[in-house]
Amino acid sequence: MVNVTISAAGHVPLARGLPITATFDEDATVADVKSYVTAKFPQFYAARQKLSLKGDRKALADNSTLKEAGIEDGGELSVKDLGPQISWRTVFIIEYIGPLLIHPLFYHFPKVFYGGPVQHSTMQKYTYAFVMLHFLKRVLETVFVHRFSHSTMPFFNVFRNSAHYWLLSGIALAYAVYRPAYSATSPYILGTIHNNPNFLFACGALWLFAELSNMHTHLTLRSLRPAGTTKRAIPYGYGFSFVSCPNYYFEVLSWVALAVMTGSYTAWVFVIRNLGLGSVRVTLFDWYPRGGRGSSNRWPV
Structure with a gap:
């Protein structure tokens, strides 16, 4: 079992009760932590949450386990409110x-x-x-x-x-x-x-x-x-x-x-x-064989 403290990164009006401490299994994922936060603060749904290691701005992937993310017993996560989502x-x-x-x-x-x-x-x-x-x-x-x-x-x-x-x-x-x-x-x-x-x-x-x-x-x-x-x-x-x-x-x-x-x-x-510009970024003249400079990983989301 892992005890994790979840604190607010910046202003999080939908979760005024932060910080909180919760206990998770070692194989729990970041998505599980988000679900726990939502259970505590129902209006703060998972899509609005950005979880990061304390002091780090990089978002943790939802499918990463706490162990993979480097969270040990007594570790701390920061949650940021991304605002209304669509x-x-x-x-x-x-x-x-x-x-x-x-x-x-x-x-x-x-x-x-x-x-x-x-x-x-x-x-x-x-x-x-x-x-x-x-x-x-x-x-x-x-x-x-x-x-x-x-x-x-x-x-x-x-x-x-x-x-x-x-x-x-x-x-x-x-x-x-x-x-x-x-x-x-x-x-x-x-x-x-x-x-x-x-x-x-x-x-x-x-x-x-x-x-x-x-x-x-x-x-x-x-x-x-x-x-x-x-x-x-x-x-x-x-x-x-x-x-x-x-x-x-x-x-x-x-x-x-x-x-x-x-x-x-x-x-x-x-x-x-x-x-x-905008959402369409074309590599019109990128005529290189696969595996060379033209084989980028710029696929649409």
Whole structure:
């Protein structure tokens, strides 16, 4: 048996009774300690807790035993309140639902945003279909495909994470591509490559290839992690032999197809942001053999 003192790291309003001392079996895990804290302070649920060794900021893994963590009889742990939490799955759905709500508004109600009707060009129709299908696919993958290493994240981060999708690929992109300047009667469209069926078909084919390839890599990653675990493994096969993160690569490629098709500066800004910022970090030019510099461990959570 191991006696452990659990003290507060900083301000922990939901556990004002800390510090407390508890007795655990030697094979008890960090998750067991969190459950004990929750039993004492019901509002301080496990996802809000960060347990560390006294004087150390590094979080202890939930599946680590007290012995593995270096806790001996009379040892002390510090618990930090991470604040309100929200599930990663819910965060993803909130992010992707934004464009699914925003694009139909700009497309179907142009009088509200542009002051008059818009006779949509074929290019605009393609763009609308591509955007809606892309984010519908992302929602379905979030619900039925993705498995997450961490169950939750701080609630207030959802606003920062969602801004990328709601503002840039939502409002900014929708306003730019459905405006009269891209309509069927616009000089930008009439007699140009943006009204050429072969060009639009080629862009559509590239987009479809990228979307299906992206889905394939997500299914490959899912197969590496049994349900209910945080197991990690090295993926092989389609895409993974050429780039470190083919799921991100194909994601960006699909947006490149849309940006080329529309010629919209806003679409290109979204591509560039996907390359270097936000939740999508792609290693687009990382063409090294597996085991070399390109074989990173940057897989999605």
